[in-house]
Amino acid sequence: MTGGELTLGALPARPEVREWEIAARAEGTRERIAELTALMDWVDTAAEEIRITRKTLLELPDPPLLVPPAAKLPDHPDYRQIMAVFTAADAPLRERGGV
Numbered sequence: 241m242t243g244g245e246l247t248l249g250a251l252p253a254r255p256e257v258r259e260w261e262i263a264a265r266a267e268g269t270r271e272r273i274a275e276l277t278a279l280m281d282w283v284d285t286a287a288e289e290i291r292i293t294r295k296t297l298l299e300l301p302d303p304p305l306l307v308p309p310a311a312k313l314p315d316h317p318d319y320r321q322i323m324a325v326f327t328a329a330d331a332p333l334r335e336r337g338g339v
Contacts, residue, residue, distance in 0.1 A: 313319070326333070
């Protein structure tokens, strides 16, 4: 008998072994399909949540522009005179002491 020949007693075992291999592969495939299905469910849920969040954010009104209140300037005549001097100056001003 050569290495490629089978005896009659070995023939029934081979289909049985092959059947077990196929059954094991089928079970592994079913488990993988279950894992992928769970992953797909998670992805679908996450995508739907993102769509809802995006839609909600787009529906929010734009916030009002925050403009700081104008500074309250003194209404004293001396203040107006000082500001007039600064406005009229065409060169940097120095204090009287000459520092």
